[in-house]
Amino acid sequence: MSTTIHQHTRTQHNQDEYSSRSAVERFNSTRPAAVGEVIVQLMFEYLKKYGKLDGKNLGCLLDVACGNGKTTKLLAKHFQRAIGVDSSAEQIALAVRCNISEQVEFHCSPAEKLPVADHTVDVITSIFGLHYFDVKTFIPECRRVLKQDGIALFYAEKTFKIISRDNDDLPAIYDEVSAMNKKLCERAREISHPSANIVCDLHWAQFQEIDYKDKERIETTSVLETTLGEWGSQYLSIPAMQRLCSNPAENPVTELMHAVKILWSKEHLASSSINIKMVSHCVLIALKN
Numbered sequence: 509m510s511t512t513i514h515q516h517t518r519t520q521h522n523q524d525e526y527s528s529r530s531a532v533e534r535f536n537s538t539r540p541a542a543v544g545e546v547i548v549q550l551m552f553e554y555l556k557k558y559g560k561l562d563g564k565n566l567g568c569l570l571d572v573a574c575g576n577g578k579t580t581k582l583l584a585k586h587f588q589r590a591i592g593v594d595s596s597a598e599q600i601a602l603a604v605r606c607n608i609s610e611q612v613e614f615h616c617s618p619a620e621k622l623p624v625a626d627h628t629v630d631v632i633t634s635i636f637g638l639h640y641f642d643v644k645t646f647i648p649e650c651r652r653v654l655k656q657d658g659i660a661l662f663y664a665e666k667t668f669k670i671i672s673r674d675n676d677d678l679p680a681i682y683d684e685v686s687a688m689n690k691k692l693c694e695r696a697r698e699i700s701h702p703s704a705n706i707v708c709d710l711h712w713a714q715f716q717e718i719d720y721k722d723k724e725r726i727e728t729t730s731v732l733e734t735t736l737g738e739w740g741s742q743y744l745s746i747p748a749m750q751r752l753c754s755n756p757a758e759n760p761v762t763e764l765m766h767a768v769k770i771l772w773s774k775e776h777l778a779s780s781s782i783n784i785k786m787v788s789h790c791v792l793i794a795l796k797n
């Protein structure tokens with residue numbers, strides 16, 4: 509197991525309100541390009557390690573849960589052909605609308621039934637996607653579509669920490685937010701949906717469940733500047749959280765955001781908007797066919 513640290517910074521939007529209606533779209537549109545680039549760079553380090561990059565372009569890429577296709581396009585530069593799939597028709601429509609490359613195609617399809625012929629794919633990627641899938645169906649699908657020496661790379665967030673933009677630890681905020689986050693996760697865990705895994709830090713269990721002989725789990729740390737609103741939207745891009753927050757009278761994500769605002773104003777009276785750094789502990793899962 510290895511650990512690497514990546515830093516991303518971004519222009520701040522002074523926005524403390526999150527939108528629940530188009531959470532996935534918002535997550536995709538607000539995520540800074542730098543994050544995608546860092547993930548792509550990390551993935552390519554592992555492709556190199558597996559002897560997949562020897563100066564020539566790779567054959568076929570399949571990016572599962574590609575969302576609006578932003579990261580698919582970054583990855584696609586290194587492939588002769590790239591296919592992005594997502595179960596959301598809206599996301600695929602966005603991806604198609606912004607696509608100018610003939611080498612890249614997008615399809616609306618679930619991860620559990622990939623619209624690709626047997627043994628035709630060199631590399632499968634999924635970024636912030638695995639926790640949404642029925643892994644028991646998805647993994648055999650990966651095996652079916654990958655070529656004999658094909659590789660699958662899955663990237664996911666595991667835990668996070670809040671620090672100030674000046675890199676100060678904020679123990680008062682962090683301790684309280686962690687306790688609230690833990691409670692939120694326990695409640696999400698009671699919801700029967702695979703996406704509860706991401707908020708419950710069960711990636712390790714999910715990894716162990718994967719029936720692949722050649723598999724590796726790499727831990728990595730990312731630092732991302734974000735706003736309270738974006739952070740809230742990311743919570744609500746997770747289906748288990750959406751179900752937990754379906755009652756507007758008792759919405760635990762809104763309560764968490766409200767509590768952070770109060771804690772923040774106690775510590776940083778001069779600051780009108782909450783700009784935080786999330787130190788995310790991420791996991792890259794690599795499978796080799």
Ligand SMILES: C[S@@+](CC[C@H](N)C(=O)[O-])C[C@H]1O[C@@H](n2cnc3c(N)ncnc32)[C@H](O)[C@@H]1O
Pocket residue numbers: 532535536572573574575576578579593594595596599617618619620634635636637640641642745
């Ligand atoms: C957090 S977004 C990640 C998007 C993209 N990979 C990125 O990093 O920008 C998760 C995506 O998973 C898609 N999704 C959820 N369940 C899925 C499934 N079973 N099959 C395919 N896509 C799914 C959602 O529609 C959403 O676009």
